[in-house]
Amino acid sequence: MVTTKLKGNExxxxxxxxxxxxxxxxxxxxAKDLSDVQVxxxxxxxxxxxxxxxxxxxxxxxxxxxxxxxxxxxxxxxVIVVSMDLPFAMGRFCTTEGIxxxxxxxxxxxxxxxxxxxxxxxxxxxxxxxxxxxFVINASGIVTYKEICPEITEEPNYDAAxxxxxxxxxxxxxxxxxxxxx
Numbered sequence: 496m497v498t499t500k501l502k503g504n505e506x507x508x509x510x511x512x513x514x515x516x517x518x519x520x521x522x523x524x525x526a527k528d529l530s531d532v533q534v535x536x537x538x539x540x541x542x543x544x545x546x547x548x549x550x551x552x553x554x555x556x557x558x559x560x561x562x563x564x565x566x567x568x569x570x571x572x573x574v575i576v577v578s579m580d581l582p583f584a585m586g587r588f589c590t591t592e593g594i595x596x597x598x599x600x601x602x603x604x605x606x607x608x609x610x611x612x613x614x615x616x617x618x619x620x621x622x623x624x625x626x627x628x629x630f631v632i633n634a635s636g637i638v639t640y641k642e643i644c645p646e647i648t649e650e651p652n653y654d655a656a657x658x659x660x661x662x663x664x665x666x667x668x669x670x671x672x673x674x675x676x677x
Contacts, residue, residue, distance in 0.1 A: 497613060499626050501647045506619035508626055508643070510610035515641050519544075519632040520611040524577055524600030527586035532600040534575055534608060537636035541572040541663040543656065546614050546628040548621055548647065550580050550588040550599070558627075558650055559594060565657060566596035571634075572660055579603050579624040614643070621647070629656045633663040 497508040513519070521536035534544055545562050547555035559576050566574040574597035578585070585599040602608040602625065609615035614625045627647050631640035640659030644651050 497643065499616075499643055499645060499647055501616075501619055501621055503646075504619060506621065506626075506647075507617045508613055509615045509617040510613040512613045513611070513630070513638060513641065515638050517638050519630065519636050519638050521636075522602075522608040522611050524575075524602050524608050525582050525604060526601075527582045527589060527599055529582055532575065532598055534577065534600060535611075535632060535636065538573070538632075538634055541634055541660060542630075542632040543569075543572060543574045543660055544612075544630040544632065545574065545576045545597075545651075546609075546612070546625045546630070547576060547578045548616075548624045548627065549578055550576070550585060554627075554648055554650055556588070556592065559588075559597075559599075560592060561650075561653060563592075563594045563596045565653070569660065572663075573598065575600055577602055577608055577625065579606075579609075616647075627651060631656060631659045631663060639663050 498505050519535035522534050523531045526532045576599045582601050609625045614628045627644040629642045629651050633639050
C-alpha cells in the first residue's frame with residue numbers, strides 16, 4: 496500500500512502502482528474547454544505530468560505558476576497539470592493567473608488518471624482527489640521520474656523533476672538537418 500501525508504496524518508493512495516521504467520498508461524482527461532487531453536504513452540515529446548489536489552489551494556497554485564514559468568523554457572516537452580477541479584474552474588484559474596505555457600486537465604469524470612497512476616487519495620479528508628505528484632515521461636512513453644510528495648501540503652522537488660526532464664528531451668533539430676544521425 497502506498498501512502499503519503501496530509502498535515503502529518505498518513506493517507507492511503509489507491510490505484511495501480513506506477514514506477515520508473517514502467518510504460519506510462521494512456522489516459523484521457525478533460526481540458527478547460529471540455530476537449531479531451533491525452534496523458535501518457537508514446538508521444539512526439541517528453542511529458543511532465545504535474546498532479547495536484549486542486550488549483551484552488553495556495554500550494555497547488557504556486558506549483559502550477561512555477562511549472563508554467565519553466566515550461567516556457569523547455570523545448571520538445573509538454574507540461575500537463577492534472578487535478579480533480581472542474582474544467583470551468585481550471586479555465587478561470589488559468590485566465591486569472593496568466594497560465595499559458597502548459598495544459599490543464601481534469602480527472603473529475605472517471606478518475607481514470609488517478610487510478611492508472613496510483614495517485615487517488617482513498618482515506619482521510621481529501622479522499623477522492625489526487626495527491627501531489629510528478630511524473631516525467633519520455634517520448635517513448637516510459638516513466639523516467641516519479642515523485643509522490645511525502646507531504647501533500649508541501650511543494651515538490653522542482654530541481655529533481657526538471658533535471659529528470661532535461662535527460663529525456665530530444666533536441667528540437669537533429670544534427671543531420673532533419674535526417675537521422677548515425
